[in-house]
Amino acid sequence: MVLKSTGSVPCTLQIVNYFSMHIAVAGNIGSGKTTLTELLAKHFRWETHFEDVDENPYLHDFYEDMQRWSFNLQIYFLNTRFNHILEIHKKGTTVIQDRTIYEDAYIFAPNLHSMGLMSTRDFENYYTLFNLMSSLIRPPDLLIYLRASVPTLVHQIQKRGRKYEITIRLDYLKRLNERYEAWIESYNLGKMLIIDVDNNQFTESREELSKVIDRVDAELFGLF
8 A cells, every 4th residue: 555645635645555445425316426426536546336327218217107117217226236346346446336236225115115106016026136136245345425414415406407306306305314314324234434415515625525535544544
C-alpha cells in the first residue's frame, strides 16, 4: 500500500492499493448514490458499476403500472446485480457499485408485497431465488449507506428531473425509508459507513466531500 497526496480534495491522502475490494453504495431513490459513487471513484481511482437505469426494459412500465410489472422488474434487477457482482469478483481490481443486491430483497420487493403490488406467490418465488444467489457471492468489503429524509429525497429527485420518477408518491418513499432503516439496523455482513445526507452536502461542498473521504479512509485503511 502506498500513500500519496492528491489535488482532487484539499488536505486528504489518496490511497493506492494493490489488492481488490468491493465497495457498495446503498440508499433510497434520490439519496445521491450515483453522485457519491462517481466522486469516490474519481478520488480513489476505483472502477465503477452503476445501476442500469436507461437500458432497463421494465422501469418506465413499472412506474406506470406497479402491480403489473413489479415481479418482472425485481427479477430483472436480481439477475443484473448478481451478474455485476460476479464480474466484480473476476476483475481483481477495486470496484465501487451503485446499489446492492440486498436492497431489492430486503426493501423494494417486500415493500411491493406489503402494498399488495406483488402477489405472495411471486414474492416467495423471488425470495427463494435471491437466497440461492446470495449464498454464492461475497458481501461488499464496505457498505456505504446514504441516510436521507423524505424532503431531501424529493428535492433531489426533482432536481435530476427523470420523467418516470415524477409520479413517485411520498408514502412510497416513506415506506422505503422505514425498510432501509430496519435493514441497516440488522446489517451484519461486514463493515458499514452511514452518511447523513441531510447534514452533509457532499455534492455541493468540497469540504463536506473531504469528510466523507476521510471516513472511507478510516473504514478501509484505518488512517484516521
